[in-house]
Amino acid sequence: MQVVKTIAEARALRQKLGGTVGFVPTMGYLHEGHLALVKQASIGNSAVIVSIYVNPVQFSPREDFGAYPRDLDRDLELLRGEGVDIVFVPSDDEMYPPEFSSWVDVDKVTERLEGASRPGHFRGVATVVAKLFNIVQPTKAYFGQKDAQQAGVIKRMVADLNMGIEIVFVPTVRESDGLAMSSRNIYLSPGERQAATILFKALTLARQLRQGGEKDAGKIRWQMTSLIQKEPLAQIDYVSIADAETLEELNLIDRPALASLAVRIGKTRLIDNMPLE
Numbered sequence: 107m108q109v110v111k112t113i114a115e116a117r118a119l120r121q122k123l124g125g126t127v128g129f130v131p132t133m134g135y136l137h138e139g140h141l142a143l144v145k146q147a148s149i150g151n152s153a154v155i156v157s158i159y160v161n162p163v164q165f166s167p168r169e170d171f172g173a174y175p176r177d178l179d180r181d182l183e184l185l186r187g188e189g190v191d192i193v194f195v196p197s198d199d200e201m202y203p204p205e206f207s208s209w210v211d212v213d214k215v216t217e218r219l220e221g222a223s224r225p226g227h228f229r230g231v232a233t234v235v236a237k238l239f240n241i242v243q244p245t246k247a248y249f250g251q252k253d254a255q256q257a258g259v260i261k262r263m264v265a266d267l268n269m270g271i272e273i274v275f276v277p278t279v280r281e282s283d284g285l286a287m288s289s290r291n292i293y294l295s296p297g298e299r300q301a302a303t304i305l306f307k308a309l310t311l312a313r314q315l316r317q318g319g320e321k322d323a324g325k326i327r328w329q330m331t332s333l334i335q336k337e338p339l340a341q342i343d344y345v346s347i348a349d350a351e352t353l354e355e356l357n358l359i360d361r362p363a364l365a366s367l368a369v370r371i372g373k374t375r376l377i378d379n380m381p382l383e
């Protein structure tokens with residue numbers, strides 16, 4: 107496994123690879139969720155490239171960029187265990203030199219949910235992923251269902267800008283009590299960790315109601331909201347039942363829908379989602 111810090115080195119190593127290249131962009135502090143993406147990339151390609159980069163431009167000044175957990179040595183050990191070929195670990199200066207001034211803006215799908223709660227977030231995500239795609243030139247790139255809106259934004263960008271990269275969605279990996287694995291779970295105190303299971307419980311309730319024949323999205327949102335409000339440590343940011351493709355809020359569930367939510371547990375903002383088939 108080769109670990110490189112500069113764009114020039116990453117490009118040079120990439121050019122030597124034959125066959126298909128699977129790419130997994132991450133912000134590090136890796137867990138089983140990230141490793142599920144890496145495993146899928148290994149199965150589906152001749153070589154695998156992973157990037158580890160906490161992208162400053164997708165964080166607003168009030169968010170946790172400085173505190174975001176980092177442990178590069180441990181991350182590299184985990185990736186070695188998965189047989190990864192190249193790990194790209196750029197610095198901020200390498201990615202955003204002082205003269206940097208080009209941005210990727212994806213409209214519509216970015217307007218709701220995370221886009222509404224975190225202005226500028228998806229502009230930062232789309233820009234860094236476009237840069238990483240240009241550097242790595244993957245055949246396929248792997249994204250988690252956990253961040254469903256992000257995966258949708260990237261898919262839109264790749265189609266709109268004719269990037270010719272196949273985007274593969276990987277199902278959410280959860281802890282045994284249902285909490286979606288996330289690097290941010292480390293912020294939770296033991297009491298908060300227990301309270302955080304409310305996200306999965308609310309999504310499971312949504313799915314049960316839907317499977318029981320409920321088509322009124324408002325009723326499902328209301329039931330989810332009432333359940334979460336019973337948890338004293340939880341503060342709802344949004345609860346959504348939306349069209350699975352466009353993420354427009356639904357009144358009547360007459361097509362594939364996605365239940366998603368963002369909830370603060372103490373100071374930690376957690377997101378999760380579940381398709382409602």
Ligand code: AMP
Pocket residue numbers: 131132133134138139140142143248249250251252253276277278279280286287288289
């Ligand atoms: P991050 O390091 O949080 O930017 O995540 C990097 C990639 O891993 C993204 O495509 C995420 O959607 C994905 N990911 C994060 N957590 C999970 C999880 N629990 N299950 C599946 N994929 C995940």
